[in-house]
Amino acid sequence: MTFKPAHLLVVLLVTAFPAMAADNLATVNGKAIPASKAEPFLKQALAQGQKDTPQLRAMIKDRLVGTEVLLQEAEKAGFSKSEDVKLQIEMARQQILIQSLMRAHVEKNPVTEADIKAAYEKWKTQMGETEFHPYHILVAKEDEAKAIISKLKSGAKFEELAKQSIDTGSAGKGGDLEWVSQGNVPPAFGAALATLKKGQFTETPVKTEAGFHIIKLDDVRPLKLPTLDELKQQIGESLVQEKVQLYQQALIKKATIK
Incomplete structure (x- = not known):
């Protein structure tokens, strides 16, 4: 050829x-x-x-x-003799070793389809079936919240009183928080929302880590959540991260630290 x-x-x-x-x-x-x-x-x-x-x-x-x-x-x-360069090389070496360890752990303990489905169902339960459109006024002290509630009962406008809210993001909008579900607000806030009917406000202050809230419910609607297929990758990545964190915590707990 x-x-x-x-x-x-x-x-x-x-x-x-x-x-x-x-x-x-x-x-x-x-x-x-x-x-x-x-x-x-x-x-x-x-x-x-x-x-x-x-x-x-x-x-x-x-x-x-x-x-x-x-x-x-x-x-x-x-x-190569610079102390700063040596430190960076050492940090890179440590990071590579740790990543290799974590990767091996995840490969031996993979996230399964069942794990992802269970996490999705748990999340769905936490989110609930209803979406709420609340307004709120947030203050630092319980006495302030009670005083605002008294004014509301006397006929004061919620939107006007909301201007004194320490939540600067919603104060200028009359306290409007737009649409939320119970799964993405503090538990006490979500529980209070579930007890209200349209147009009602909480007659006792609702305490969260942020302070004391007076909550008014404007409207409700059915909550439409993303499907399992739409969230599958995101949930899987979250579960992998969770496995890594739990593994690290277990190793720290087992280690002798003085």
Whole structure:
């Protein structure tokens, strides 16, 4: 079989890289770059959908050569002896080790479809079936809240009294919190909402970590939640993070710390 020169060049490029597997990819100022260093980059590129071509392999080689040139220059400049650089390298080393540990733990204890579904159902229960449109006035002291409630009972306008709310985000809007569900407000706030009818306000202050609230219910409507499929990835990532945190907590608890 006879090859044309252009075809022969392609064949040589295709076969050259594998042949160098046990050899060096290049030498830079006398320092060898093992061909094995290219394999992780090649695998990553193929995993991202790129095709194994002579051009790809040449690009990887150029990247490794460029990196080696810069590393040698950094060494020559003495950066490897810098305490700040040493600290950054150590921090990077620790981070890589920790990430490897956590990745291995998650691989041994994967999040299952059942886990994701159970988390979704729990979240749905917490969110409830109703969405509320509340207004509120938030104050720092219970006596202030009681005084405002007395004024409301005497006919004062809720929107006017809301101007003194310490919740600056809603004070200028008459206390409007827009649409919320019980799952995304403090428990005491959500419980109070559930007892109100349209147009009613709480006749006793509702205490949360933020202070004391007077809550008025403007309207209600059925709550439309995203489907399991829509939240599947987000829930899975959250559960993985939870596993990592629990694993860390367990290791800390087991450790001897003085």
